[in-house]
Amino acid sequence: MSVYDILEERGYIEQNTHETELREVLEKKNISFYIGFDPTADSLHVGHFVQVMVMMHMQKAGHRPIALLGGGTGMVGDPSGRSDLRQVMTTATIDQNCENFKNQLSRFIDFSEGKAICVNNADWLRDLKYIDFLREVGSQFSVNRMLTAECFKSRMEHGLSFLEFNYMLMQSYDFLELYRRYDCQLQLGGNDQWSNILGGVDLVRRLDQGQAFGMTFKLLATSEGTKMGKTAKGALWIDEEKTTPYEFYHYWRNIADADVENCLALLTFLPMDEVHRLGALQDSKINEAKEILAFEITKLIHGEEKAKKAEEAERALFSKNGAVGEVPSVEMSEADFKDGMNILDVYIKVGLISSKGDGRRLIQQNGIKIKGTAITDFNYMITLDDFEDGKLLLQKGKKAFKQIMIQG
RNA sequence: GGGGAGGUUCCCGAGCGGCCAAAGGGGGCAGACUGUAAAUCUGCUGUCUACGACUUCGAUGGUUCGAAUCCAUCUCUCCCCA
Numbered sequence: 001m002s003v004y005d006i007l008e009e010r011g012y013i014e015q016n017t018h019e020t021e022l023r024e025v026l027e028k029k030n031i032s033f034y035i036g037f038d039p040t041a042d043s044l045h046v047g048h049f050v051q052v053m054v055m056m057h058m059q060k061a062g063h064r065p066i067a068l069l070g071g072g073t074g075m076v077g078d079p080s081g082r083s084d085l086r087q088v089m090t091t092a093t094i095d096q097n098c099e100n101f102k103n104q105l106s107r108f109i110d111f112s113e114g115k116a117i118c119v120n121n122a123d124w125l126r127d128l129k130y131i132d133f134l135r136e137v138g139s140q141f142s143v144n145r146m147l148t149a150e151c152f153k154s155r156m157e158h159g160l161s162f163l164e165f166n167y168m169l170m171q172s173y174d175f176l177e178l179y180r181r182y183d184c185q186l187q188l189g190g191n192d193q194w195s196n197i198l199g200g201v202d203l204v205r206r207l208d209q210g211q212a213f214g215m216t217f218k219l220l221a222t223s224e225g226t227k228m229g230k231t232a233k234g235a236l237w238i239d240e241e242k243t244t245p246y247e248f249y250h251y252w253r254n255i256a257d258a259d260v261e262n263c264l265a266l267l268t269f270l271p272m273d274e275v276h277r278l279g280a281l282q283d284s285k286i287n288e289a290k291e292i293l294a295f296e297i298t299k300l301i302h303g304e305e306k307a308k309k310a311e312e313a314e315r316a317l318f319s320k321n322g323a324v325g326e327v328p329s330v331e332m333s334e335a336d337f338k339d340g341m342n343i344l345d346v347y348i349k350v351g352l353i354s355s356k357g358d359g360r361r362l363i364q365q366n367g368i369k370i371k372g373t374a375i376t377d378f379n380y381m382i383t384l385d386d387f388e389d390g391k392l393l394l395q396k397g398k399k400a401f402k403q404i405m406i407q408g
Numbered sequence: 409g410g411g412g413a414g415g416u417u418c419c420c421g422a423g424c425g426g427c428c429a430a431a432g433g434g435g436g437c438a439g440a441c442u443g444u445a446a447a448u449c450u451g452c453u454g455u456c457u458a459c460g461a462c463u464u465c466g467a468u469g470g471u472u473c474g475a476a477u478c479c480a481u482c483u484c485u486c487c488c489c490a
Contacts, residue, residue, distance in 0.1 A: 358437085358453085397438060
């Protein structure tokens with residue numbers, strides 16, 4: 001079974017520039033391909049992870065991944081799928097983000113012995129000569145055509161700066177550069193990158209008469225079409241400092257039934273017959289599938305040990321016997337509770353609520369529980385008597401927990 | 409460069425001198441129901457030392473007993489013309 005078939009079967013593929021040719025090339029030889037990551041944040045998130053999964057599949061099949069960090073394109077900002085102007089970032093931030101991306105990517109992709117390459121387009125984009133660039137690359141693009149591209153449509157109403165308009169050329173030029181430097185023949189990306197990818201494919205074909213291909217993948221979305229991997233705090237980050245393994249696990253444990261199969265296929269390496277079997281489970285049985293999904297993804301990203309801990313914590317909390325496992329915990333000192341501490345202050349301190357007003361509302365709605373019983377008094381004081389073995393489990397609603405550990 | 413329209417709470421979007429912490433929707437949170445899901449229904453959704461006080465309607469100054477609402481300057485965005 002070829003990689004193409006695998007990618008197709010698992011539901012990654014959305015669009016394709018030259019399907020039959022590409023299929024053939026992928027089967028007959030090992031090629032270099034690239035995926036670009038613009039350093040828009042200090043960590044990758046699950047959205048990126050779909051791309052990373054594809055890279056892993058491709059690498060397994062013997063193709064050489066090129067991870068392209070957008071140190072240059074990040075300075076321009078991709079307007080695709082954006083309704084507003086991107087925040088312009090400083091060069092220092094961009095470089096730092098690139099560094100983080102690189103470290104994270106190397107956990108999934110094997111960069112040893114030239115099995116994969118990591119490059120930064122800052123290396124060639126930042127020193128471009130404007131006139132030269134316009135003459136070589138700019139002349140190949142038709143503004144009329146560009147304007148009809150889907151990615152600019154939404155911006156036609158809200159406004160699009162010339163800076164961002166150039167993004168497509170930059171990305172296209174990347175492909176050309178990688179084609180020339182590393183014989184890179186294929187660009188992959190999320191479906192929002194379709195027009196940018198097409199631009200590159202065309203450019204390589206026109207200027208170098210090269211055989212270049214493009215392919216896009218489904219964006220991670222729920223069955224209802226909304227973006228996936230969003231939490232109240234923002235994205236689901238790969239960096240465990242930004243999204244703890246527990247939070248991460250919890251997210252997948254809680255997804256909608258309809259999304260289980262899709263996520264298993266895209267975000268785990270489980271064999272497809274297993275994926276189908278799990279996805280077909282009905283009613284409460286699908287919880288089994290959700291547990292597996294959550295465990296597998298967490299394992300991929302944070303390692304088996306942390307995934308197990310997260311799983312134990314989750315099980316313990318919801319199995320009603322009150323056993324406390326590896327819940328996110330906060331350390332506080334004994335002195336804090338000597339004279340008692342107001343419940344609202346405690347909840348703010350551990351980060352379960354954002355303000356006292358928020359806490360008061362929750363209390364009125366029976367949303368705050370300690371030791372399994374709802375608190376009804378705003379003035380409830382938490383004292384050392386509430387602790388057992390130096391631990392106290394705080395609960396907010398049904399699903400949010402935090403544990404306080406007394407130290408010292 | 410000229411002309412016009414705008415910037416409202418997490419988002420969209422009403423309000424256009426006091427009745428405005430600001431309609432409505434979305435999102436979020438909680439409760440009921442359930443399978444820890446979805447859908448549905450209900451409540452909440454600026455902060456606090458809380459029947460009151462304080463901070464918010466692009467920014468800064470001003471007019472007024474009183475401003476999100478009026479005036480001036482600034483700033484940003486969009487549209488039309490060149």
